[in-house]
Amino acid sequence: MLNVLFLASIVFLPVTVVFFYGYGNQAAVWQVFATTQVVTSATLLLMWVVARVDHLLDSEVPPEYLSYTTARLFVIPIGTLLSIGIAFYNVWVAEGIFLFFYVLGWSLRSLYYRRHRGSGYLEGTTRICSITDNMTAVAITFLIAAITGTLLSNIHQPFATALGAVLGELPVYCFSLLIVGFYWLSHHRIYMVIRRHNMMLIWLNFAFLLCIELQPPFNTLHATYPKSQLTTILYASNQAVTGLMLLVIWLYAARGHRLIDKSIDGSQIISIALRVLLPPMIFILSIAIILFRNDLAIYFWLLVIVLEVIDLVYRRVRRGSHKEVRAEADV
Template identity: 30%
Template sequence: MKDEKTGPERLNALSDGVIAIALTLLVLGIDIPDDHDFNQDGLLAFLIKLEPALIAYVTSFLIVAIYWIIHHRIFNVVSFVNRTIIVLNIIFLFSISLIPFISKLKSLYRYDFFVVGIFAMAHIITGITLFFIWNYLTANNEYLKFPVDRNMKRNIAYKILVIPIISAIAIPVAAFNIHLGTYIFIFIPVIYGIIFRNKNQS
């Protein structure tokens, strides 16, 4: 039985909706500290108490935004999708939907190695799934609007793999130094920004 092809419009609409909701839910992970005295403590003290939640929020927001940018770039060249692409995309969206909850855990238990591992694994699974989508599409040109050249294929693959690679590095780093392992995820948007900037200048 031949795999049925369909347009990518509904898949894109669902993906945009799930990612938009995930980005919105991330801010709910920032709680007002119970022990803060607004009459005595200043703004700086307030922000210091919020620092774990703010770091988790900003890092997760930027990473999810990167996922959306790459996903948009991928499906901008897609004419048709099939069951395999839809299933892989659902796995990708499932991982995305978990990030607000995992980000909240990371803000509450930022120095817990197990939580850092969960946070890293969530991004490894999400990034690898998006890589599989891209690899499948570029191996089957009939689903694309035009054949993708080697440079474009490699460039997008590198941008996807930045996230799971740094996330994988974070696990042994956290085992050695939990503080460094907690903050290593900040390098993901930094490195992505460098790659994107260099690509635009080339």
């Protein structure tokens, strides 16, 4: 039940953000936002308390970790409540107090891991992969927004006109869909090798997800203004940054075998890095082409799809040859 309440408060967060866009930095707007944060943080605290009281936590969790976590979860709602009251007098001070207590809460966490180096590494990446899968699915769903908007704007036009407008935007949509799919596939391959995680990996993954979630608006811009050099550069830049974030994740995880198996040798690490680097490099190089011939960029981008298909075919052939070798060995 507490988890449902926590998720409901998280889902409500975009509504409060819209209030900021619509009404600016007013005291009442901040208080609505802060109230949702109180519900979220207080619910999280209650979940933690229930887990401790009912002995639902791992018995091997160090007592000091329990104390630090309790303090951190307690500090954030207290600071948020203070900010609600202070907002009646000065909204800027209220926001500053909110940020101060939020940073204080995270500092307590950092303090624990500084005192217990090595304890920040946790086995498994299931939750990271799960949220990545979900947010990628959301991004793919919203890619269709450009086509939906075009259809709605032409709803009073003859059917042939509306259909022509929709068909005109399909290439950009299909290309973006494939690129997001390829990035998800690369993410999947990387996390098949990564065995552990820490907070830095989580934040890097969130940065990657931010780039993924920016795909729909940049796709809409490019589909709406296909002849604009600026929108094409922005689209290519977003694709490049997305791929580079994936590369950063891999390099961070692989450095010194920080989060990957010791059995992975250097050549495999370099091979994966080069494979991840290829798509963003194509988009970076395409910016030079865009500066001269905007309409040729998409043909250059098709290299990403061609190379990905070649890689998939190569992997399939290699797996087949390995199976044949095993079969012969068994005989």
